[in-house]
Amino acid sequence: MNPLGWPGYDDQLRRARERTGGAESVSWRRGADAVVITFDFRFLGGSVGTATGAVLEEAFGEALAWGLPVVSVIATGGSRMQEGMLSLRQLQRVARLCAVHREAGLPHVSVLRNPTTGGLWASLGAGADVVVGVAGAQVGFAGSRVRPGDDPAYTAEGQFAAGTVDVVVAEGDVDEVVGRLLGLLTGGGAVPAEVPRALGATDLPEDGWSAVERARAPERPRAAAYLDDYFDHRVALSGDRAGGVDPGLLCGIGRRHGRSVAYVAQTGTATTPAGFRTASRVIRLAGRLALPVLTLVDTPGAANDAAAERAGVGAAIAELFAVVAQARVPITTLVVGEGGSGGALALSSPDHTWIAPDAYFSVIAPELAAAILKRADVRELADDLMLRPQDLVRLGVVRGIAEA
Known part of the structure; x- marks a missing residue:
């Protein structure tokens, strides 16, 4: 002593x-x-x-x-x-x-x-x-x-x-x-989390630009509404354990029908490097504790300003892609709004992704595609990108369209 x-x-x-x-x-x-x-x-x-x-x-x-x-x-x-x-x-x-x-x-x-x-x-x-x-x-x-x-x-x-x-x-x-x-923190199981029901529009958009406008509409239900509807109760987890927090990302563990499910949900903002690292942390934790994961995708894309580059946005996205690919538990994804490029795809399940009727998923936003391709017809380009829910089902990008 x-x-x-x-x-x-x-x-x-x-x-x-x-x-x-x-x-x-x-x-x-x-x-x-x-x-x-x-x-x-x-x-x-x-x-x-x-x-x-x-x-x-x-x-x-x-x-x-x-x-x-x-x-x-x-x-x-x-x-x-x-x-x-x-x-x-x-x-x-x-x-x-x-x-x-x-x-x-x-x-x-x-x-x-x-x-x-x-x-x-x-x-x-x-x-x-x-x-x-x-x-x-x-x-x-x-x-x-x-x-x-x-x-x-x-x-x-x-x-x-x-x-x-x-x-x-x-x-x-x-x-x-x-x-x-x-x-x-216990009682998850290996069965995939159920797909949340659609809370917004139930009809499908007539054209690509209509899909974009509906996903960007201020009155469209956001991640918090989906989480409230989905879980009986939940506790939030915050932070990437490396000095960063992304307020545009909701993470935690919730209880649904007597089963625990980890969740990571974008809220419509550009996801920062801290957000991607936090998502990786939560999915790793879910894998270790054998909890299924629910991800809600809603982002115009990854943050692309100088601050994001200095904080390692590319490496953070790469890490999340790897974590999702190596996940030992099932991941269920619902695109509930904008599905913008790699910032959205990084949070998506490779084989169990669904989409809401008032959402879209695209390789890039139509306006940015027009700038890259030097085209002025943004609305027509939105059709060419085939980003509507029904287009994505036909292409095999998503498994189906969520129902109300």
Whole structure:
């Protein structure tokens, strides 16, 4: 317990045990739905030493033995200085425990309480499948005593904005949100998700330009309406875990007729590199947890400004194409609006894509095709592109047209 012979450390441990009633800064219990790991910040700032690592190993071992998810309720200042590098090496131990648990196909939810800083944020916290931040909590790799200054970036809300926290909730809502998540992260199955019903027009467009106009109409039902109609309830997931969030992409896991389904839905905006990376992350998670996937396509195309290029839009799209191609779970796609070029195709199932009557799917927008081909007849070109739902069925691009 005092591997470095640190002066006064034995007394510090004794006082911490008297104050908290616990043997270490971390404890765990096995419930019916999960193994719950809880940090006690009153015990030397929730810091992690060699004995703490042993407790965490016990907890993950119990989760593996019973095939249970892990919920990590974290409040820590990081590694324990009094144990030097032996303390820091516990981060590698934690990473291995999480990796073995992940490979077993079991979910991990972390809850970031105040504060969550240091190496445990960068391993047990940020490495979870779903990261729940408590509103107002201090969250960051650098703790308050070592960072250059205070900034909103060092909060749960700041981490949410940066794409490393999925959802921020009030302290009193944590149990409800985590309970709902645990119910959603299991129970999917290998059967493809059902095709959503069409919520807009039911008749088919007469010509190509009419199809484009209907897909662009402001009153057309958007992704949020389809998700509300499709799921009994759902929990959103946010962020690409690389510093980016695309507000034009809705992702998460929902419950439909007693079955969990992961979803990725475009909302009519140009999808950014962060959006494509978030989609890849959610589909990978669904594959590991054996959840079917529903994707809703609605975008004029991928973001093509200079910022998108600097953020690696091409590589992000390529990654998503590969993730979809290698998916170990069935993916169902419904084109609900504009299906613009590769930015839409990247999110589409290769063999289970459907289209709504008031949507279109095209190699490129008619206006852009006209500019490339130096043609002035945009309306006629829309017909030549054969982008209507009925054209796409005939070409074998989609399996069918969704019904109301």
